[in-house]
Amino acid sequence: MNGFFLYANEPQDRPKLPLSQSLPYLQTIEHDALILGEGPTKVYVFIDPYCPNSRNFLSLIDENSKMRSKYTYYFFLYELKRFNSAEMIAKIYSSSNPLDALKRVMIQDQNLSDTINPSVSGKIAQISNVAQTLDIYKRPYIIMVKREK
Template structure:
């Protein structure tokens, strides 16, 4: 019986370490692109990475809820990352927002106020294209298929939460 208990303890420690490594890798990848995102909120209870398409109605609804909830902004930090959905022609809108002198205000203007912007003549700066490419690469590693997609890391928790799909940082619990 002691041997079985020891064996279970060793395996659970190994799987917990693997899950911690997976989550740490995810967090590291997200932190590498964090500066490309638009931050809404100043809190430290939850660090949330939100992948949106600025023309997606579901993404817009989520951003409106975050923007309207000042208490949520005081307790959490939301990093808004642009990740294009194939059915929307939103790349130039993303460039408009990211290249604006005040990206957060441009985000609110487009996603919350739903202002229609003429983006026909917008040419992307190389830095903006690189930022969107970096975000896309991380999104692909997370296997994101829907927008909005949220992944959150609660302060002092060893697990993350995601809005859809399998939670890779909790894979050891799925077996």
């Protein structure tokens, strides 16, 4: 008797920390964010520089002045293992202007020749630790903090 089993990878609900518990973690890395926008509502975004969805999201924000006036985006670079972007993340954070470097890589599809500053490894590790604590598993991963009235 020949046969086989077929298992489907069903999406599973992943329990998330409520915002009241997540926010203190996010605030510990806020100073490491690449910030775009001036709006009153904070939006924390975890992206991978090689992820097509992350690239589309950053392009959308960069092109839309209305979105940048309503929200302040805090971008954190966090590697999706399948893209092998650790070196590029380090190059972006090592750049003299990381936000400009991020745009050059993700929007203009340029490569960076910047050297990697070893001091960025701590920043990258801290962001990674927070992302793992919050169970951030896809990119872009967006957390919006609504302003209180």
